Amino acid sequence: MGEAVLVVEEEAPTREHLSRQLVDDGFQVYFADRAVEALALVETERPDLVLLDAVLPDASGFEVCGRLRAGEPGRAWNRDVPVIMVTAFASVETALSAMKRGAFDYITKPFKNDEVAGVLRNAVERTRLS
Numbered sequence: 001m002g003e004a005v006l007v008v009e010e011e012a013p014t015r016e017h018l019s020r021q022l023v024d025d026g027f028q029v030y031f032a033d034r035a036v037e038a039l040a041l042v043e044t045e046r047p048d049l050v051l052l053d054a055v056l057p058d059a060s061g062f063e064v065c066g067r068l069r070a071g072e073p074g075r076a077w078n079r080d081v082p083v084i085m086v087t088a089f090a091s092v093e094t095a096l097s098a099m100k101r102g103a104f105d106y107i108t109k110p111f112k113n114d115e116v117a118g119v120l121r122n123a124v125e126r127t128r129l130s
Helices: 012-024 035-045 061-070 092-100 113-129
Strands: 004-008 028-032 049-053 083-087 105-108
Touching (some): 004 012, 012 028, 028 035, 035 049, 061 083, 061 092, 083 092, 105 113
Parallel strands (some): 004 028, 004 049, 049 083, 083 105
């Protein structure tokens, strides 16, 4: 099986659609709908990539991305895991905010299936080259 991706998405239909599509594209998929669950899975499952929604019920995706980059005492996750932010907010300010918090890339909803897989594959390739 391919790279492991953690899909962190609040909306169940979107999460399920992404999960099915990514499995079809050869990824191993974990999913979470809350920040606390996402942080736990990043630590226990050690995914190769994180596809992170900007809006979660218990924290913003931007906050989660910042926490992943900063690390936390007692946590053993990969601080360099590529985080791809997903949001409905299509503005330069939102994209810059994601990048300032350490996002690897940024996808705006609505997105095409090929776009998500392409961005994830690009992140994997760029990570291998560095």
